[in-house]
Amino acid sequence: MWILLVEDEKQLASSLKRGLEEEGHVVEVVHDGEEAELQGLVNDYDMVVLDWRLPNRDGKQILEHWRAEDRTFPVLMLTALGDLDHKVAGLDAGADDYMGKPFSFEELLARVRALGRRSSEMQNNDPVSVGPIELDLRKHWVKVCGIKRSLRPKEFILLELLLNEPETVFSKTQIAERVWGSAYYVSDNTIEATISTLRQKLAESFEECEEEFLEDNSKVIETIRGAGYRLNSNLTQTNE
Amino acid sequence: MWILLVEDEKQLASSLKRGLEEEGHVVEVVHDGEEAELQGLVNDYDMVVLDWRLPNRDGKQILEHWRAEDRTFPVLMLTALGDLDHKVAGLDAGADDYMGKPFSFEELLARVRALGRRSSEMQNNDPVSVGPIELDLRKHWVKVCGIKRSLRPKEFILLELLLNEPETVFSKTQIAERVWGSAYYVSDNTIEATISTLRQKLAESFEECEEEFLEDNSKVIETIRGAGYRLNSNLTQTNE
DNA sequence: CAAACTGAACCTTAAATTAAGCTTAAAACA
DNA sequence: TGTTTTAAGCTTAATTTAAGGTTCAGTTTG
Numbered sequence A, B: 001m002w003i004l005l006v007e008d009e010k011q012l013a014s015s016l017k018r019g020l021e022e023e024g025h026v027v028e029v030v031h032d033g034e035e036a037e038l039q040g041l042v043n044d045y046d047m048v049v050l051d052w053r054l055p056n057r058d059g060k061q062i063l064e065h066w067r068a069e070d071r072t073f074p075v076l077m078l079t080a081l082g083d084l085d086h087k088v089a090g091l092d093a094g095a096d097d098y099m100g101k102p103f104s105f106e107e108l109l110a111r112v113r114a115l116g117r118r119s120s121e122m123q124n125n126d127p128v129s130v131g132p133i134e135l136d137l138r139k140h141w142v143k144v145c146g147i148k149r150s151l152r153p154k155e156f157i158l159l160e161l162l163l164n165e166p167e168t169v170f171s172k173t174q175i176a177e178r179v180w181g182s183a184y185y186v187s188d189n190t191i192e193a194t195i196s197t198l199r200q201k202l203a204e205s206f207e208e209c210e211e212e213f214l215e216d217n218s219k220v221i222e223t224i225r226g227a228g229y230r231l232n233s234n235l236t237q238t239n240e
Numbered sequence C: 001c002a003a004a005c006t007g008a009a010c011c012t013t014a015a016a017t018t019a020a021g022c023t024t025a026a027a028a029c030a
Numbered sequence D: 001t002g003t004t005t006t007a008a009g010c011t012t013a014a015t016t017t018a019a020g021g022t023t024c025a026g027t028t029t030g
Helices: A010-022 A033-042 A059-068 A084-093 A105-120 A153-164 A172-180 A188-207 A233-238 B010-022 B033-042 B059-068 B084-093 B105-118 B153-164 B172-180 B188-207 B233-238
Strands: A002-006 A026-030 A047-051 A075-080 A097-101 A128-130 A133-136 A141-144 A147-149 A221-224 A228-231 B002-006 B026-030 B047-051 B075-080 B097-101 B128-130 B133-136 B141-144 B147-149 B221-224 B228-231
Touching: A002 A010, A002 A033, A010 A026, A010 A105, A026 A033, A033 A059, A047 A059, A047 A105, A059 A075, A059 A084, A075 A084, A075 A105, A084 A097, A084 B033, A097 A105, A097 B033, A105 B172, A128 A153, A133 A153, A141 A188, A147 A188, A153 A172, A153 A188, A153 A228, A172 A188, A172 A228, A188 A221, A228 A233, B002 B010, B002 B033, B010 B026, B010 B105, B026 B033, B026 B172, B033 B059, B047 B059, B047 B105, B059 B075, B059 B084, B075 B084, B075 B105, B084 B097, B097 B105, B128 B153, B133 B153, B141 B188, B147 B188, B153 B172, B153 B188, B153 B228, B172 B188, B172 B228, B188 B221, B228 B233
Parallel strands: A002 A026, A002 A047, A047 A075, A075 A097, B002 B026, B002 B047, B047 B075, B075 B097
Antiparallel strands: A128 A133, A133 A141, A141 A147, A221 A228, B128 B133, B133 B141, B141 B147, B221 B228
16 A cells, blocks of 8 residues: 655654555655645545644644545544544544554554555455456456366466456566565566466366367466566457 | 443443343443544444443533434433433434433343344344354354254354355455454454364264265365355355 | 577476464463 | 463465576577
8 A cells, every 4th residue: 555654753653664664555754744734635645644743734734634625545643642632633534543652563553454454345346357267356266167266365366466457468576566565575486486377277277168269278378578467468359 | 233332330331241242243342431432433333332421421422423423323322210301312412212221131132133123234134044054143043954053152253244145255354353343453363263163063063964065064164275264165056 | 591599588397485274272351 | 150362283285496498589600
C-alpha cells in the first residue's frame, strides 16, 4: 500500500517508516501539518496515518478539509493517551480508527492491516476468466477447460496477476513486487523457476482440452525477451 | 453475531458475556462510557447491549452520538427498574429495545434474539446443512448423520462460518475476525489448534455414519496451504 | 553470404532450505 | 470445572538455490 505518515517526532516517524516498509508498503513521511494537508489533497494514498498534534495545523482541521474535498482514503489517527475528547472529535471528523500513544509497533501494524483489508474488501474478488482459463480467488481454484488444477500459492498469485491484465507485459520487478510483496529479496532465478513450473502445469492442463487453443501448449505464458512475461495473446484474441 | 456489551458492573458483564458466547456470539466487553463510544464509532457491530448508567458518559449521550454518525446497529438498552423517563428518552435517542434491571438472563437472550431477527442486515439464523452435517444456530446443536455432537463455543462458530459458505476458502485472518472478533490477539497457532480439535470431533462423527462420504474422515475440513481452510468440496458436490 | 561464435537472458531439474501447518500436553483463564 | 491458549516437537509441502543446459540476437569469421 501507499501510505502517508504524518508525524512530527522525527525519531518515531523514521522507525515507523522502516517498519511499514518491511511489511511491503510504500511510505511517505511528512513532519508538518500544512505540508501534510497539501499532500493529501494531491495524492491518492491507500491510507494515511495521522498524528493529531502537529505544528501549523492540527489533525482535525486537516482531516476535515480532506473529507470536505472528498478524499476517501482510510485515516488512522494517533492521539496522546487518555485524550478521549480528541479521539471522539477525530472519529467525527472522519477518521476510521484511532490509537493512543504510546503504542506497540505490532499494534500499529495490526491496525494498518485491518484498515487496509477493510478497504480492499470493497474491491472485486470476482472470478476472472480468459479463454479456457478460469480463476476464482475466493474459492481459490483454477480451472482449464472446466477441469480443476491445483497450484501452489506463488503460482496462483502469479497467474492471477497475468489473468487480470491479459494484454500487459509484466517485468520481473513488477512480478516480484506484486507476487512476493517486494523486489528486494527475490532473485530473477526464483521468478524464472516459478514461471517454469506454472507453465508446465498449464501445459498439462491444456493437453486435456477437447478444443485446441494454441499450437504449443508450453507457451500459455509468453516470454518477451528483455521485457517480461504475459499471457499468450492468442488466448485473448480468438476468444470472443 | 458480533456484539458489543457496555456494562460497568464487571461481575454482571462477564456473566452476560459468557452466556452470549454460549449462544454462539462473539462478544466484546467495555466497562467505560467513553471507550464504548469510540468502539461503536470504529466498529460495525451487529448489535450493542448498552447499560444506561455508566462512568464518564451516560448511555443516552453515547447513543445519540452514534445515531448522529449513522451507526445503524440495533441497540438494546439496560435501565434501572421503574426508570420510566429514561426508557422513553432512550427510545427517542434511537434504542431499539429496553430492559429493566434486574432481569433474567433468559429474557435478555430472548430479546437479543428478537432484535437480531428484526434487524434486516442480520444473517439468517436458519439451520444450515451441508451433506450429512446439520447446524442450528438458534438451538445450538450440530448433528452429523442425525447424531448430535457437542462442540465448544469457538469450534461451533468456526464450523458455522465454514458451513455458511461451503465453497469459500477462509484465511486465518478472516477466521480470526469472524470467530474471535478481531485479528489482534489471535495467534495462528490458536486457530490451528481449534481447527485440529474440530477436525477430530467431526472425524469421529463421520465414522459413525452408515454411508461413506469421504475417503478420509479427517479431511472434512480441508487445508489450502498458504490460503486457508474450507469445507471439503466433496461434501458439497455429491450432495444435491 | 552463411556458418560459426559469443554473451546475455532465460529455462529446467533436483537438492537444500525454509515455512506452514499439525498435534498433544501442559498452562492459563474464567 | 471446562474451555481456551500456549508451547514444543514433529510432519509435510512450498520455495529457493544452484548448476548446467537452451535459445536468441548480434557479431565475427571462413
